[in-house]
Amino acid sequence: xxxxxxxxxxxxxxxxxxxxxxxxxxxxxxxxxxxxxxxxxxxxxxxxxxxxxxxxxxxxxxxxxxxxxxxxxxxxxxxxxxxxxxxxxxxxxxxxxxxxxxxxxxxxxxxxxxxxxxxxxxxxxxxxxxxxxxxxxxxxxxxxxxxxxxxxxxxxxxxxxxxxxxxxxxxxxxxxxxxxxxxxxxxxxxxxxxxxxxxxxxxxxxxxxxxxxxxxxxxxxxxxxxxxxxxxxxxxxxxxxxxxxxxxxxxxxxxxxxxxxxxxxxxxxxxxxxxxxxxxxxxxxxxxxxxxxxxxxxxxxxxxxxxxxxxx
Amino acid sequence: xxxxxxxxxxxxxxxxxxxxxxxxxxxxxxxxxxxxxxxxxxxxxxxxxxxxxxxxxxxxxxxxxxxxxxxxxxxxxxxxxxxxxxxxxxxxxxxxxxxxxxxxxxxxxxxxxxxxxxxxxxxxxxxxxxxxxxxxxxxxxxxxxxxxxxxxxxxx
Numbered sequence: 001x002x003x004x005x006x007x008x009x010x011x012x013x014x015x016x017x018x019x020x021x022x023x024x025x026x027x028x029x030x031x032x033x034x035x036x037x038x039x040x041x042x043x044x045x046x047x048x049x050x051x052x053x054x055x056x057x058x059x060x061x062x063x064x065x066x067x068x069x070x071x072x073x074x075x076x077x078x079x080x081x082x083x084x085x086x087x088x089x090x091x092x093x094x095x096x097x098x099x100x101x102x103x104x105x106x107x108x109x110x111x112x113x114x115x116x117x118x119x120x121x122x123x124x125x126x127x128x129x130x131x132x133x134x135x136x137x138x139x140x141x142x143x144x145x146x147x148x149x150x151x152x153x154x155x156x157x158x159x160x161x162x163x164x165x166x167x168x169x170x171x172x173x174x175x176x177x178x179x180x181x182x183x184x185x186x187x188x189x190x191x192x193x194x195x196x197x198x199x200x201x202x203x204x205x206x207x208x209x210x211x212x213x214x215x216x217x218x219x220x221x222x223x224x225x226x227x228x229x230x231x232x233x234x235x236x237x238x239x240x241x242x243x244x245x246x247x248x249x250x251x252x253x254x255x256x257x258x259x260x261x262x263x264x265x266x267x268x269x270x271x272x273x274x275x276x277x278x279x280x281x282x283x284x285x286x287x288x289x290x291x292x293x294x295x296x297x298x299x300x301x302x303x304x305x306x307x308x309x310x311x312x
Numbered sequence: 313x314x315x316x317x318x319x320x321x322x323x324x325x326x327x328x329x330x331x332x333x334x335x336x337x338x339x340x341x342x343x344x345x346x347x348x349x350x351x352x353x354x355x356x357x358x359x360x361x362x363x364x365x366x367x368x369x370x371x372x373x374x375x376x377x378x379x380x381x382x383x384x385x386x387x388x389x390x391x392x393x394x395x396x397x398x399x400x401x402x403x404x405x406x407x408x409x410x411x412x413x414x415x416x417x418x419x420x421x422x423x424x425x426x427x428x429x430x431x432x433x434x435x436x437x438x439x440x441x442x443x444x445x446x447x448x449x450x451x452x453x454x455x456x457x458x459x460x461x462x463x464x465x466x467x468x
Contacts, residue, residue, distance in 0.1 A: 083364060088370065089370065
C-alpha cells in the first residue's frame, strides 16, 4: 500500500489524507489502520481537558514549545464541537498555535466532534494512531470544553491534564465528579487572576475527600499560559507522571485497558451492525418490532430468538 | 450576507435529521485564512460562520498569516477549499503566492477562492493565477457556499 510507505516516511499530505479517510469511515482507512497498528504504541499521549475558555489551546501551544525545546516531535489533535443543528463546525484552536505552523516537527489537526459525546471525536483514537505511526513522540489531545462528565480522554491518554481557572464558583463546580477522578495533573491556569490560591486550596481539599487513589497524588500547578509562566513545571510534571507509570508498569496496564476498550467498541459496533443487517434483510426486523409494539411478543424473547437464529 | 441561518433551521426540523446531519459521511472542510497585515477579520468571521451554518467544517487560523503558514495549515488539515480574505491591498502578491506554494507541494485538488476589497481590474489576473473565484463586497454568502459545493473535487 502506497499510503503506508508514505506515512512511514512522514509525508505530511499522506498523514493528513489518511486522517480524513479515518474520520469519514472510509474502507481504505480500516485497511491502512490494520497495516499501521503494529508500529503504533510508541508515542506518549497527553490529554488536555477542562471547561470552555480555561486556556487549553494556549497551554497546548506552550507545552508544544517546551517539548520542541527538548527536541521532541509533537502531534496535536484539537477537538471542537459540531453544531447539532447544522452539522457544521468552526475549528479555531489553531489560532493559538500559530508559532508552530511552519515547524516540520509539529503536526496539528483540528477535529469536529460530529455528534460524538464524551469530549472527543469518535475517530480521535484512530487519528492518534496515525500520528503515532508517523513517528510523533508526544501527542497532545485537546478536548472540547467539557463540563462534568465528558471523560473519554482518559481512554486515549497516558497522562490527563485537567485545566481549571479561578472564579468558576464554589468548590470548583465545573471539575467535580468525573473530571476530578481522571486528573493525573491539575492546572490552575490564568493564575494571575484573583482567587487562584483559593482555587488551589479547594482542589487540595477535594482531593483530601477522595482518598484511596494509587501512589500518585496529582500535583496542582499554577500557570499563566499566555505568558509562558509555569509551563516548564507542567512539562516536568508530565514527565514525572510518565516516569511513575513506567516505574509501576502502569503504562502497559493502561495500554491493555485501552486495547480492551477499543476491541470491545469495535466488536459491539460491527457485531450490532451485522446482526441488524441480517435481521432486517427480509423485513423481519420491522415485523418483530411491530409485534412487540402490539404486545404480541415481549422484547426479551425477541432478542433471544434473533440471537439464536444467528447461532449465538 | 444575511441568510446564513436559513439552511440551518431546515436541517434541524426533527431530531432524526439533526443526527443524520451530524454523522454524514463526507464533510467538506474549508480553511478560512487572512493573509497579510490588515487587522480586519469581520469579513472572514462572517464567512466562517455562514459556511458552518451550511454544514461545513471550517478551520479558522486568525489574523496575519503568511502564505507559507496558510498552505501548511491547509495541507495538515486536508481541506477541500481555501477561502482567503484580504483588505490590505496586497492581494496581487499574496493570493498567487498561495496557489504557487500549493502547486509546489503537489496539491492540485484544493480550490482557492477569495473575497475582500479587490478592484475589478485585478480579478482577471487573479483568476489567471489560479484563484477559482473572487467574491467582492455585497455578495451573498449563499453564492459563495453554492460555488464551493459545486466546485470541490470529489474525494473518497
